[in-house]
Amino acid sequence: MPASTSNLGPGFDCLGLALELYNEVSVEPTTETLASPFMAAAAQSFFAASGAMPFPFRVEVRGDVPSARGLGSSVTVRLGVLMALNRLCGETLDQQRLFELSARLEGHPDNAAAACFGGFTVVQKRQGRLGQVLRYGVDPALKVVLCVPDFEIQTAEARKVLPSTYRREEVVDNLAGTATVVAAFVSRNYRSLRGAFADRLHQPYRQALIPFLPEVIAAGVEAGALGGFLSGSGSTIACLTLAREQEVAEAMLAATPGRAAFTRTVGVDNAGAKLSDG
Structure with missing residues (x-):
């Protein structure tokens, strides 16, 4: 799985x-x-x-x-x-x-x-x-660098910090970003992901639970990543990259307070869940 x-x-x-x-x-x-x-x-x-x-x-x-x-x-x-x-x-x-x-x-x-x-x-x-x-399907060249802090965040807790309403301009910004992300993956033009991961609907509010989120993303991008985002409701922070995976991982870890986290670089699984009788 x-x-x-x-x-x-x-x-x-x-x-x-x-x-x-x-x-x-x-x-x-x-x-x-x-x-x-x-x-x-x-x-x-x-x-x-x-x-x-x-x-x-x-x-x-x-x-x-x-x-x-x-x-x-x-x-x-x-x-x-x-x-x-x-x-x-x-x-x-x-x-x-x-x-x-x-x-x-x-x-x-x-x-x-x-x-x-x-x-x-x-x-x-x-x-x-x-x-x-x-x-x-996703090209094997695209890697995901994960920075996993040493604390948990429950999904229900992360949803409680979100507002019940949003301004139109916030929604429009997210629609544009989502369209760009989808277009990049469909066309496999992954370099167009630069700047596309900006969010105004959930990450600004969940940052209260992960104060160092923007610093870790910025460090990964400066080290060569295409961009980064909060993985799900957190606490993991992810950066996507086509090169310099080790440098991106080291930069993200260095930006985590006290380096209280671990990093792992993985590819994208194109097969999905599998069954085995063994």
Whole structure:
């Protein structure tokens, strides 16, 4: 199950990017369910949607995706449970339906789409209803440098700091930025991402939770990155680059107070979530 980064600056709740950073989720039938409440909720969602007879199961999660850091860790687990149960029950649901279930459990579709389908994803959502998912492959030359602070941020906490209304000019600025990001990924003209990640809808408010956000992004850009943004709701900060990955990572870490973070450079996962019977 691949990790993911979402929003990509201006594309709040609709843009996602799957990462070559993974969790492995194992599910096997047992005599008694051994799973956390949110894993059990994923199972309940699957059984209700598929009509399959519920059965007790055991879940084991291993991997490298840090939790509560804006990298879609909860999606890897929820989607993993859904896909594994679907396999055990004869694959009655298709990938689109599994995505819809995981997005509903998450409360937002961006990470779920990226993890499910891989690559760069755009999710259509109107009046609370999910629409189509557009998915585009990403050139292996594009790398994502992650700066992961040593503290967690829960998504619910990060959403509480957002305002309930926005000014028109703020929304228009984000629409322009989102269009530029999408065009860059569709055309694979990644150099046009420079300056496109500016956001006015969520990052300025979430900066209260991550005060050093602009300094870390600026350091990465100065070292050679195309641009940077808060990954999901944080606390991870991401920069995209076509070169000088090590220099970008070192600069981002140096801009973190007390260097209380770690960095990791990964590629984009173009395959999406995979099943294995091993």
